[in-house]
Amino acid sequence: MIWNREREAMPREQLKKVQLEGLRNTIKRVYERVPMYKKRLDEAGISPDSIKSLDDLERLPFTLKTDLRDNYPFGMFAVPMKEIVRLHASSGTTGKSTVVGYTANDIATWAELMARTLTSAGATSDDVVHNAYGYGLFTGGLGIHYGAERVGASVIPISGGNTKRQITIMEDFGSTILACTPSYAMFLAEVAEEMGLKDKLMLKAGIFGAEPWSNSMREDLEKRLGILAIDIYGLSEIIGPGVAYECPEKHGLHIAEDHFIVEIIDPDTGERVPPGEKGELVFTTITKEAIPVIRYRTRDISAVNFEPCSCGRTLARMDRVTGRTDDMLIIRGVNVFPSQIESVLMEIDGVEPHYMIIVDRVGQLDIMQVQVEVNERFFSDEVRHLEEFEKKVKREIESLLNISVDVMLVEPKTIQRSEGKAKRVIDNRKI
């Protein structure tokens, strides 16, 4: 099913006109309203009037995640606060969060994109959407919520946690669409099986995202829960979940190109790569009001296919994200940068720490262990002092990232040193 055929199946020639108009408006908007962009465009010798075709996009400078951090909290906003109706934030690379704002129109756009996603999964006003994405500063929960309301479905805003209760509610309320991270869906399936309630569930589809997963995991979920499982992609810097979503053909995620222009670049040179080739995803928003971004480098690796899809949509499809160009980890749906762990250790111990992050998947849950080398500054002959140190590191990391972590002290020089960039992560997950 298609929510908005006029837009999702628009002839590509027409789409290009929509994109050019949106691009020109956006460049004008940021030039006039966002000092950082005015400066960058002036430096590059580009005036808003000189944007005549979509090819001119290539001449524009990139926007990085650090730009959002450097302009913390509201420096990239293109509207006054009185027009902002919502704020979301994700944890930043070194402790400071990345803040994004939405105008009423932005929220409406986001709801539209999520309505497209839900409809693509088969949701109608007759459905009961079980929304186990986290509600709060994270965009997952409220994103699905508004989309489900737009479709007219009944939303259960259950958020994460308390898994047995989730299963009971799914059974009692007759949930038909499940929205959560794929690893949590696996866990729900497991618990439902243990409770002997799996056959009582009415689920028909699941919308799973916010962390990497594989086709074999999809097949497993589809079989165990008897559902259609589709992938969803998004990032708060662009709008949140719903930037791209799968159709039941499962041959890539349709990008909402009437709101975002996609490019794939070589992460080293910054040059575009030919369609179908792998590279870094770059998005330019063309309808966003509160915080438009020009050529935002996502660090996500994918490839884009511009051929029309057999589902009828003409929107380009991106491959499932296969990796990152930076060292960001996604653990239980939470973005984790090694530099965040490092900043916590620096703060506690005062010097550059030697540490290693070990990620594994036990059952269906991601677990993270941080190994810290003991040094003479905090080593003590008393066990309780070392245990207090461990607890403090654990507490600080958990309060920063909101996921549980196991901290382990190790002997000096046990963590591998390297000449260039230190290896900080061992990811043993098989996804």
Next chain:
Amino acid sequence: MRAIQVSVFLENKRGRLAEVTKILGENSINIRTFFIADTSDFGILRMIVNDTKKAMDILKSNDFTVRENEVIAVEVSDKPGGLANILNILNSNDLNIEYLYCFADTNRHKAIDVMRVEDIERAIDVLQNAQVKLLDEIALSNL
């Protein structure tokens, strides 16, 4: 009248204690006594050796995390009630012991109790006033 204890951080994995003792042995350092405090992840080896400075240097150069601490070494008769008497003195003066370990000097029929206390200055005063014999670093290395 203070004694010096050397503490070494050890991960809970096979062969670590053997490694420490081998290094000390190869460098002619004699361990008078030792005690390991352990958790599920790690252990702290605490020991009295005959040459503290040399032991510290050698362990550091072998990438161990080490630390020196002042402790009290008390010599008592190696017979029932020897330790109880000491603990009673400390207790009646409200002095807390963090940890304690002992060894016997069988030739002289003495027992030596090594203790880490919260307030080492006062503990030394109190014990000396009670005519308890304390051993310092030199006395320990000459045992």
